[in-house]
Structures are given as C-alpha cells and as structure tokens.
Amino acid sequence: MKNQKKITNVFYISLVLVLLTVMLGALFPQGFGEVTGRINAFITRDFGWYYVMLSAVIVAFCVFLILSPIGKLKLGKPSDKPEFNIVSWFAMLFSAGMGIGLVFWGAAEPLSHFMAPPTAEPKTDEAFKESLRSTFFHWGFHAWAIYGVVALALAYFQFRKGEPGLLSHTLRPIFGDRVEGWFGTIIDVLAVFATVVGVAVSLGMGAQQINGGLHYLFNVPNTFWVKVIIVVIVTILFLMSAWSGLSKGIQILSNVNIIIAALLLISVLILGPTILILNMFSTTVGDLLQHFMYLSFDVAPLNEHKKDWMSSWTLYYWGWWMSWSPFVGIFIARVSKGRTIREFLIGVLMVPALLSFFWFSVFGTTAIQMFKKVPGIGELAVELQLFAVFKEVPMGFGLSLIALALIATFFITSADSATFVLGMQSTHGSLNPPNSIKIIWGLAQSLIALVLIYAGGLNALQSAAIIVAFPFSFVLIMMMISLYMDGNRERMRLGLTLKPDKRFRKAQPPEK
Template sequence: MPKAKVTKVFYIALALVAVTVLIGAVLPEQFETVTGNINQFITEKFGWYYVMISTFMVLFCVFLILSPIGKLTLGKPGDKPEFSTVSWFAMLFSAGMGIGLVFWGASEPLSHYLAPPTAKPETDEAFREALRSTFFHWGFHAWAIYGIVALGLAYFQFRKGEPGLISRTLRPILGNRVDGMIGTIIDVLAVFATVVGVAVSLGMGAQQINGGLHYLFGIPNTFWVKVIIVIIVTILFLMSAWSGLSKGIQYLSNLNLIFAGLLLFAVLFVGPTILIMNMFSTSVGNLLENFVYMSFDVAPLNEVKKDWMSSWTIYYWGWWMSWSPFVGIFIARVSKGRTVREFLLGVLLVPALLSFFWFSVFGTTAIETVKKVPGIGEMVVETQLFAIFNEMPMGIGLSLLALLLICTFFVTSADSATFVLGMQSTHGSLNPSNKIKVIWGLAQSLIALVLIYAGGLNALQSAAIIVAFPFSFVLLGMMFAFYKDANKERLHLGLTLTPHKRFRRKEE
C-alpha cells in the first residue's frame, strides 16, 4: 500500500490549533470574553439563518429520498456495503452522538423541566415541553446536517473517484479551484472544526468520569485526576486507532451499542417503565405535530423564549454544524455501497428514533426523581446522572455501567476523530498512517487537558459555534454541488419514478 503523503493542510491546521489553544491557556478570561461576544453577536443577528439553513437541510434530505436520485449508489455500480447494517448503525451512532447522550441524557430534559421556554416550570406542560424540545434538538435536524456532509463525501469519493476531502465535493461549482488555495482553506476549516468539537467532547467526558468517581467513591475532582483519566483513555484509543477501522473502531462501536443497550434497558425496567413508554409515544407525536412550527420559529416577539433558544436551539444547530466535518467524513467512510435513499433513511430515522427513546428513558426518570429529591436539580451537570442513579435500585451498578459507557464512547469518538483528521491531512487517504493518527490523537488529548486547566471549555464551545458560521456556506455549496452532479448522473442513467419494470430496482 503506498504511503499517504502529508499535505500542507496538516501543518496549517496544526499551527492554527496550537495558536488557538495557546491563547486559550495563557489568556483564558480574555479568550472566553472575545469568543463569547462573537458568539452572542452571531446568535442575535443570525439566529434566523441557523434555523433556516438547518431546516432546509432536512427538507433537502427528504426531497432526495423521494426523488429518483435516491436510486444512485454511493460507489461504483455493483459495489456492496463494507460493513453489516448493525455495525454501520453502531458506528454512525457512536460517532454522531457518543458522550453527549450520556452527558445530557438526564440533564437536558431536567433543565427544560425546571426552566422551560414557554410553560410554567415544574408542571405537566413543562414535562411535555422538556421532552419535545430535547427530541427536537437531538433529532432530524442534527442528522440531516451530518447526512449532507457524509452524502457529498461518499458520492464524490466512491462514485466519482475524488479524494475524501470536503473541498473536493465542491468541484461541480468551483471547478479546478478546489485543487488550489480555496480548497486548502476549506479543508483547514474542516480540520479545525473537527479538532475543536472533539476537544470539547473529550473534556466533557473527562469531567463526567471524574464527577462520577467523586460522587461514588470520593475521588478528588481535580485537574490532576482528569489528567490521569485522559492519559488512560488516550492509551486505549491510540491502541484502537493503531489496529485500524475494521478492527478497533468497529469492535468498540459494537461494544458501545451493547453497553448503551444494557444501561438503557436497565434504567427502563428499574425506573417508571409505564410512564417512560407513555411519554415516549406522546412526545414523538407532540414533536411531529409541532415540527414545522418549531423548525422555523425564532421567537421574535417573546424575549424569554428568544433567550432560551439562543442558549439551546441556536447553539445546537451551530454545534451540529461544527461537528459535521468529523461525523460526516467518518459516516461517509463506512457507507460505501449503499444507495442514496438507503443511506439517508438510515442516517435520518434510526439514530433519531434511538435518541428519542434514550431521552425518554433518562429524561422521564430524571424528572420523576427530582420531584422526590429537588436538590438534584441544583447539582452540576456532570454529577446529576449519578445522583439520580443513587435514588434507584441497583444504583451503584448503573453508575459503574454509565462510567464504562462514557469511557467506551470517549475512546470511540477520539479514535474516529484521529482517523478523520488523518484522512484530511493526507489528501483524503482511506488508510492514513499510524504516525499521523497518533499525532492527532495526542494533540486532541493535550488540547482537552489545556482547556480543562485553563477553564476554557465554555470559550471553546463558543469557538465551535463561530467556526460553524463560515462552514455553513460550505454546507450550502455541498448541497448545490451534489444535486447538480447527481441529477446529471440520474438523467444520464434514465432513472425516473415511473413504475416501468426498467426502474423497479436501484441502478445496476
């Protein structure tokens, strides 16, 4: 196998990351103030834009599912999927949500219940609104954003023979300029967004692991304990990254699915089972009933709700966009051989429904627990889950399983990110060298530790939203470029929606 060549994207992105982290570590307060002010400006002035573009991506995905373009294969005619459907779902789910599900599973619905956007706090209406809002934030919009990036990459890489780079998906509209400085800028932006998003995720995971150990066993909640946690997990994910995609990441993703399933069903059966199932069904219906309005609402005449949306909805749309290069590139890599329709249906529906059920189980359990023990609602986010488990049968076992799941999600997210960053640094190579993956793996962990030490996780989250703004224009370009080329391909093959036998199956 030829050696993957390191490109200037690697050096420019690494330098940009180093400068950003250095400023965050040396001048944490100023860094947080500046990024916070820029973030506030974007959410206030362009909140409507984030809402519109995110909703447009959902509509675009639905259009492609229903159109003849859905019959095209993400690969050459005759290509078959590399991974089983179960492993595919496990990998995209682990990379797409990961630690966030455990971190926010109980805390976000609980937060909305205690401080809802419109309902009176701690009422039945607040309960319904809490789950509906959480479903909305973690549902179809998030996966449509991921799907757009992954679709464009998989199509142009596996069908058109382009390198697996974000910039190359724009060739139908930018032409050969994607091979020059414009393409380099786009790819550096994608790498920077990936590093920022993953660093925050790793820091969040380390905080929750330390929070759980402190709550359960009295282990000090200090920076040096977090250092030990990050070192241990770094060794694990570098071992996984060294073993390759088909071994380490696939096995760990399947392991994630097993641990997540065990924790999910344990809480389901130990918690208020009937209420959980009732709230799941009702909340899905509630979301679908209000979906169109929620997708376009920016609360122009309600200042309280507008502030709430800036902190939650607008933040999430920007957050998903900042994560989309990482998740999209990884999902594209594992989706070769599937049709556009199969791909989009799988990416949009399965992870969203699993997320809905997850938040129903943990959110309903959390809210019912806080009704009995109000003090839990005042705790910091990283310890709330363990405090809730402490009020349940088998609480210690549930907490230990949650810690184990956080660790495996931690490893998988970092493992996937090293692979993606390696691809982007070696001209889209499907098998980046272990040396490059190790460099990016160590860089991610060091960034997370520096930010935890400097107290800059909030500032970096703001930076992620800021990065999402310019990258949103890349997303718009990817949609237009994909449609332009795929529709041309569809016309060339004569694919239509007619019932004639020639078109009853996907392209040959």
C-alpha cells in the first residue's frame, strides 16, 4: 500500500492515452496509418525548419555550457564523487542511447544512402562518401546533444537542487510551484507518452529484424503473427526481469550486450574490407566536420529531391532522438552524479558519437562493398539486408547468429530499463516503483509496438516518433532556459569564472 500511494495522475492519464492509441491502431489500422502519415507529412513540410534549427541550437547550447563557467558546476554536492569509473560510464552511455537501432541500421542506412543519396549520383564514389557522412550526421553530435540536455537538466536539478527525478521539476526556475500542479502533470504525461512511443519504435524494429533474420536463415515465415510471437516471448522475458528489480541477472545481461556488440564489430572489421573501413572512417569524420555547419541548418528549400529525402531520414531521426530523450536522459542522469557539467557534456557528446561513427564505418562500408558484388542485396527489405551482407562474408552464418543474439539482448534490456523509467515518471520519481506499475508499462510498450507494425510497418513507426516529438520539443526548449537560469545564478553565487580550476578552488565560498 505504501507504494500504491505514490501512483500519480500522470500514470492514469498516460495509460488512457496509450490505450486509446492501441485501440485506434488495432480497430482502424489503415485509417490510423493514413492519419499518422498525414500528420507526419504536415510536420515535416511546415515545421522541418523548426526541427532542424532546434537540433542545431541544442548542440550550440551544449558547446556554450562546456566553454562557460557554468561548466564547472557539479551534478551533486561538493563532496559527491562519480559512482562509476570513466570506462564503465562511457559503456553505459553508448549502450543506453543507441540499442537496437545500431544493429537495425548498421548496414541498411549507409546502403540506402548509397543507392539513393540526397545529392550525389547514385552508386558512385561520391555517393559512397555521402552515404557515410549522412549516417554519421544522423547518429552523431545532434543525437547526443538532445540526450545530453535532458539528462543534464534531470541530473542537475535532482542531485544538486534536491528535486524529484521528474522532467516537470526541471522547469521550476521558470514556473515555480506550478510544476507541482496540473501544468507539471501535462509535462510528465508528455514525457511518459514520448517514452512509450519512442521505445515502442525500437521494439518494433527489433521484432521486425529478428523475424527477418529467422526468415533469412531458417525460412521462418516473415509475417505479422510471427512478430506477435516474438514480441510475446521477449515481453515475458523482460517482464520477469522487471518483476525481479535490479537483479544480478539484468546486470549480467547488460554487460553481455557490450561484449556481444564488441565481438560482432571486431569480427566484421577483420572479415570485411578492413583497410577500406579504416580509410573511410578517417575520411568521413573529416568530411563531416568540414560540412557540419551547413548540414546542421540545411532544409533544402530549393531541392525537392533532397527535401523528400530529409523528411524520410533527417527529420525522422531528430524526432526519434527527441522521443527517446526522456528515457535515455533519465538513465544517463542516474549514472552521472558527481561529475561536472563540463565533464558530463564532453563525455556525452564525444565518446558515444565517435563509437557510433566507427560502428557505421565497419558495417556500412562492408555492406556497400558486398552490394557491389551482389546488387540483389539492395532489393531486400531493410530488416533482411544485414543478414544478406553477412552471407557474402566469411563465417557469415555465425555472424548472423551473433547479430540475432545482440538484437534479442538489446530488446530485453531496453524494454526492461524503459519499464523502470516509466514507473519512476508515473510515481512521482520513486526510485522503487511498484512492480504492478512496471508490468503495466511493459505490456503497454509491447502493445504499441505491435499496433504500429500492424498499422503500417516501418512507415507508421517513423510517423509516430516524429509526431510525439513535436509537443515534447517545446519542453526541451524550456528545459534549456530553466537550466541556464538556475545554472547562471549558481555561477554568480559561487563567483565562478573561466580562470583555472585551482585558483577557483582557493577562492570558492562554501556551498550551502
């Protein structure tokens, strides 16, 4: 009963919204897909500039905080030390932020851009370079800046200011005690709904790729009902984990994720075109840095082909990162206590982005080279392409089995972590939400994933991510304003400047 009292209106309102979405998608799949498609088209057509500029501003805001005296503030009290060493912290950042998406798109996205690039002639050397540059751009600094802003605001207000771990309470400097009332409830409902849909997108992709892999390797039918069976089995597994709490089992599984991912990455690097992979990685990083400012603001107003391409790719990703940011932000915030804002942002922006760049260099370069030998790979469904690429690589069957295992473990750990985060958000930031609440959210995520697949496959998934991110984007803006307001007050109170830290520590007044 004690835990039951913690359940807030956020839980009931969010659950009703999720159930309505499930019912509409299940009863009217064609109409649901058409409506989400129209809303998505409206947002990308009339507000694409807004998504692009907001993402660029978020990156600039992170860089500003790194360079400003505010960056010296600690996420916690003066005596707080980081709970995790730097290597473990980087590993958790990487695994939390990308998950199934890395495996799903590792080969498919660079290959898709190679066949249909935004500006270059398809299937040329220029298209090869542009395909990797575009993929790096989508999975790089902008994604981690969006995650970083949400995580930073949560960690700052929770560990330094003593607020509960709720997104609404990061806005107290702007709205005061109104974050405790209906206004705060709306913010937290948006965060919960964005998390449910964002994670459901990932789970839907995982189910599609597991089914695709089983079909390609073992001729298992690639149908909706097989995906239902996959989702049901995985749901049972992650609900068992959620029921047991933060047990040793889920900790071991999280570590296994990293080990399997590293094994797959190194194996493909060695068995694929190794020297070309390393050359493309180096060249494309430089290419991205050279074009970074232009890409960050370009909305292709006079190029209809690129504008359509951006609607399917760039704008979808900016929406996806925003819809995932409450979930990933809460997780990153929890493991970042005791670090300075500067250390936090440098770590969040740089290390996971560079690891993602290398991942896509390995899988993307290998996929494009195999496609040149076997053009039929490009005609396959997206979820089948990775396994078709492995078929052309030595020890390909073994690589496919490793990939399936990695997708499954990412599937389970992502869903398990999301149930915990959703439980926290709907029980006023409780660090131990009731098991019943976690089970309900686990089932809701799986139902949304199945409805999205049923209503239109990947297109419905993409549309849902972009739509739910639109209202949440305004929360992101307010979080940046709120964080700067309070951070600047703290900086002025402590007399922080850009002078070296040693001199600062000597003159630092005691924190209250």
